[in-house]
Amino acid sequence: MLWALGLWLALFFAPLAAGRFTVYLLGVILVTGLLAMSLNLLVGHGGAYQFHHGAFYGVGAYTAALLITKTSLPAWVGLAAGPLAAAFAGLMIGSLCIRLNKLYFGMIQISLGSLLWILALRWYDLTNGDDGIHGIPLPEALSGSGSAFTFLLAVVGVCLLAMHRILESPFGTTLRAIRDNPQRCAAVGIHVRRHQLTAIVIATFFAGVAGVLFVVLEGSVFPDMLFWVLSLEIFIMCLLGGWFTFLGPMLGAAIIVLLRTVVGGFTEYWTLILGVVLILLIFFLPEGIMGAGHRLRLYRRRAAGPPSRGGDRAAG
Amino acid sequence: MESSFSLAAFLGQFLVGLSRAMILFIVASGLSFILGVLRVPNVAHGSLYMIGAFAAHAIATALGNHPAGFWAAMVGAPLIVGGISLAAERLLFRHLYEREHLMLLLFTFGLALILGDLTKMTWGADYRSIVPPPFLQGSLDVLGTALPRYNLFLLLVGPAVAVALWLVSAKTRFGKIARAAAVDREMVGAIGIHVSWVFAWAFVLGCMLAGLGGALVSPTISVTLGMDHTIIIEAFLIVTIGGLGNIWGALVGSLLFGVTQSLGVLVLPQFAIVFPYLAVVLILTFKPTGLLRSVW
Amino acid sequence: MLQVDGLCKAFGDFQAVNGAWLTVRQGDLVAVIGPNGAGKTTLFNLITGHLQADRGSIRFREQEISRLPAHEICRRGIARSFQIANIFPRLSVFENVQVAVLSAKGLSRHLLHPTRRLVREETEGILERVGLQDRRLDLAGSLSHGDKRILEIAIALGNEPELLILDEPTAGMSPEETAATLALIRRLAREQGLTILFCEHDMEVVFNVATSIMVMQHGSTLVQGPPLQVRADPAVQEAYLGRD
C-alpha cells in the first residue's frame, strides 16, 4: 500500500517536472480512468449490463456547469452538486432498470440515458444545445492548470481509495457474488436487486465525480458526453485493462487516451485500429492486460509450490 | 393546423408510416433472428446495412444507372453483405459462441468499427444517391396526399419479405432446426445435426436482411458514412420492444415505431424524437421482456 | 417445523407439483425420493421461494411463507443447495462461504469494513467441518465436481440455517464421493443438531441415513413415514420398488 501511496504522491510533482501538455494528458487519463473504474464497479464487479454509464458522467458535468453559469451560487457548490445529481439520476434510472434482466436492463438504460441526452441537446435556452457550454468559470483556487491538476489528482486519489474500500468490504464481496450467481445469492438471503441498486447509486456518484472533474479540466460540457457511443468506449477501456481487476480500467483508459492522441495524429483510421485491438483482446486476452498478468502470477505461484496455509488473501 | 387533422391526411400519413415500418422491419427482423438463434447482439448489423447501401450504389453506378442496374443492386447488395458475413462468421464468430453476451456485444462493436472504416476506405466519404427506375419515381395522389411511388413499392416489398421469412422459418428443415436451436442448443446438437453450419447460415440470412434493408433505403436517402449509427440503435430498440429474438416481435416493434412516429409528426411533431426511447421505457416497465415471447 | 399442504404448481399444461404434502419436525433428516420428473426439485423451489406456488400452503415455524421472496425465506432460517453445482466460480472457496455467513449476520451491506477481517472464524469452522479447509484460497470454479457440491453445502451452512434443504446432493458423484457426502450429511444432522430435508432418486442410498422418507410420484405425495414403514407400504412397492 505504501508503494501505491508513494506513486500517487509522486504524480503531484508532475506539473513541476513535465510539460503542460503531459500534465493535461495525465488529467484526461485520470478523469477518463475514474469514469471507467466507476463503470467497472458495476460491470466487472457487479455483472450488470450498465450500457449507458456516460449519461451519469454527463449529468454530473452538466449539473456543475449549469449551477456555475446560471446561478449565483459559489462555484464550489456546483462542483459538489454534480456527483449528488448523478447519484440521484442513478437511483431513479437504476430503480427502473434493476427489475429487468441483462440485455433488457441495458436497453431500457440506453433509452433512459438517451432521454437525458435529448434534454441536453434540445433544451437550448438552458444548455445551448449542440454547441455546449464553454468557458465555465472555476473557483479561484482551481484556475491555474497546475492547481487544477493537483485538485484532480487529489480527488481521484480519494475516490480510488473509497472505491477500493467498498470493493474490499462485505458489500463488494457480496456484489461479486451477485455477479457470479444472482440466484444463489438470493438463496443465501441477499436482497439482490436492492444490493445492485445500491451499487448503481455508488457507481453513478463516482461517474458524477468524473463529470465534475471533466469540467475542472476542460471548462466545457457538451451533449456528446451523454451519447451512447461514449458509453461503449468506456466499456472497451474496462475490457482492455481487465474486468476483474481493480485498477485495470484506469490502465485501459490510459492506453486508449494515449493511443488516440498518438495514433490519431498520424492516421484517420483510428476507429479501425481500435476495432482490431478490441477483437484481438477478445480472442487472446479476454480478461484484459491486468487480468492476464494476474493469471500469470497465479500460474507461477502454483508452479513454485502449493500455497501456504492461511495464505495471503485470507490473512490480508 | 386544423386541416392536418382531416381523415384523409391521417390515412395518408398512416400509409407513409407503414412504408417506413417496412424498412425498419427488414433490418430489425435480421437482427432479431440472429439474437434468437445465435444469441448474438450484433452491433455490426448497422454497418452491414450501410455496406448494403454503398454496395447497391456501386452496382447501380457500374451498370450506368440503367433501370436494370437498380434491380441488380437490390439483389447484388444483399449477396455481397452475405459474403462478408459468411467470412466473418467462419473466421471469427464461430469461435466465440460460448462467450458471455457482453463479450459478443463488444466483439461485434469492434467489428462495426472495422467495417465502418473499411467502408470509408473502399468508397470514400462523398455523399451518394441511387435513382430508382422511372416507374418508381415521383408521387401518386392518395386521398389528397402526395405519396412517393417508391414508398408504395416498399409497402409491397415489406410483406413479401415477411412472408418469405415465415416460409423459411416454418416450412423448411433449416428453419425448424434454427428455431429449435434458439430454444435449446444442446438438444439440437444431441440429435446429430451439424449445428455449426446451421448457425453460419442463420447468421448469413440475418445479415443479408440488413444488406437488403440498406439497398432498399438507398434511393430515398443520401448514402453516407454514419448511416450505421442511426439505424443500429433504432433496430435494437425495436427488437427490444418486440421481445428479443422474436421475428414477429420485430414486426410489431417496427409497425409501432413507423406508424406512431409518422402519426406523431402530424399531432405532436416536437414529440417525435423522444418517442422511440419513451416507448421502450414504457413497454419494458410493464412488460419486462417485450411485447411478444422472448427467448432471452 | 415445516408443514407443506396441498401444494400445486403448473408450467403451462404440465402439472409439475400436484397436491404435495410434507411434514418435517425438529431434528428430522427427511429424504424425498421419487423418479426423475416426480416434482422433487420443483417442490424444493417452491419451499425456498424460487418459484411461486399456484395453490397450497407452506408453513415454517407456524408462519405462512409461500408468498415470500427467496431472500426473505432464507432469512427465516431455511438454506438450500441446488441440483446443479451452484456456487460463485470467480470467488475463492473461502469467500464463497463468507458471503453466506455475512448475509446471515446481516453484514452484507457494510461498506467500509474490510471483508477479510470479518467472520473469519465462522467461515474457517464451516470449511473445516466439510473438509475444504485446504482449498480455501482456490477459485471455486477450479474445484472438482464433487468438491463443488460439498462447497454448496458449505455455503448453505454459512447461512446458519435451522432447516437445510439439499437438492440431490450426490448427483453426478462417484460411489466413494456419494458415501462420503452421505456421511457428511449424517454427521451434520447429528453433531450440529440440524434439521435436513434432502432429495434423491435412489431409494436405497437414503435408507440408512434418513429418519423419515417421503415418496413422490407425478407431483403428488404417495406417503411419508419412517424408512421401514415406507418400505413396507404397498403403494410404494407398487410404484417404486415393485419394478425390481
Added chain:
Amino acid sequence: MKSQGFISRGLVGVLAAAVVVAGITGGAEARNIKVGIVDTYSGPPAVFGNDALNGFKMAVEEINRQGILGGKIEFVTRDDKFKVDIGLNMAKELALKENVDVIVGVVNSGVALAISDAVAKKEKIPFFTWMGKSANITGKAGHRYVFSTTENTAMATKAAATVLARKPFLRIWVAGDDYEYGHALDDSFTHYLKQLRPEVEFLGRTWWKLGEPDLVPYFTSIQAAKPDLVHFCTGGASMANVLKTIQATGLHRNTAIYIHTAIDYAVLKPLGLNAPEGVMGTMDYLFYYPEMSSHQKFVKDFQARYKTPPGFPAYHAFLTAQFIAEGFRKAGKIDREAFIDALEGLKVDSPVGKVEMRACDHQAVLPIYFGTTRLSQEHQAAVAADILTLRGAEVMPTCEEVLGARK
C-alpha cells in the same frame, strides 16, 4: 496482498503511461510558420474536412514558392472525429506540445466554440474557423484570438430574408434538423424576415432528428398546411435527404422552398439530373460563378490536382491560408499579437476578388450568392441559376450589434 499488488502494479502502469506521455511531448521552435489543422476526417463530415485540406494544401504550396519572412508555412493535421472532447484534446496538443503558431479548421461549431474558449483565448493562440457556421463564434462568443473565414448562419439568412422579403410569400413553414445549426438558421431567418416584412405568418415548425432516414411523414404533414414558402433548416448529408424527398413528393411544384446551401454543388452532384429544380438557396462560394479569370484559373488548377471542382470548404481554406501568409508578412515577424493586429482590417486577394477581415469582430467579409436550382446538361447535375450577389457589408450584422451582443 493481492489487491495491494494490483494497486501498485496499476500505478506502475499509470506512471509508465506518464513516461510515454513525456516521451511524445516536448517540441522545438522552428523558423517556419507552423499551422495546426483540427478538422473532421472521419464520418460523414469528412467530405468537408478533405475538401478544405485540399484547398489549404494548394494555397500553401503556392505561398511557399515565395516564402514568408524567409521561411515557409508547414502544417500538421489532427482528426477531431466531429467530437468536442477529441477536438479539444487535439487542439491542446497542437498548442501545448507542437507549439503551433496558428490553429485552423473545424467543421463542428461545438468544437469551434470549445477550442475558441479553452485554447485560443486561454493560450492566446490565433484560431481560424473555416467551416464552423455558428454566428456565435465571431458574435456573442467572439474575442481577440478567434477569426472566421466562413459565412455564418446570420449572414446567410439575412441575405435570404433580404431577397425573399420582396416576394409574395406570407405563409411560411419551417422544418429542419433538430440540432443547433438548424435552430440557428431558423431563429436568424425568422428574425430578419419579420424585421423586413412584419406581416409574414409562421404557420408551424417541424423538426426531425439529425440523420432521420425517412422524411416523407414530415413532408406530408407540411403539405397539408399549404404554406407559400417552406424554409428547410438543414445541411450536410441530411440536405441530400431533404432534396430527394422534395423530388419524390413533388413539394417544389406547388410551394416555394428556401434552403441555405441548397445550391452547393457537393450536395447537388450526387443527385445528378434527378435533383429538384426551382429550389432557392444561398452560398458564399460557387466554383462556376462569378466567371472571372482568376477564379477560372483557381478552379482549373484545383481540378487538375484533385479531379473534382473546389467546394466552399476548399475556398475557405484557401482564403485562410492567404490571411495567414499576408498577416505574417504585414506583421513582419512571427509573433502572435503582432499577427492579430496585422489581420484586423487586412484585405487579401482571393480567386473571386478581395476579401477583408473585419477589424471589429474578426469575421471575413464574404459575399452571399442567392440562386435557384436548375438542371445543367454540362455539369450533369443541378446548378444555381438567376444568381443574385449580396455584398458582405449588406448581410453582416453591424459592428455595434456584434459588440453589443458580446456584453
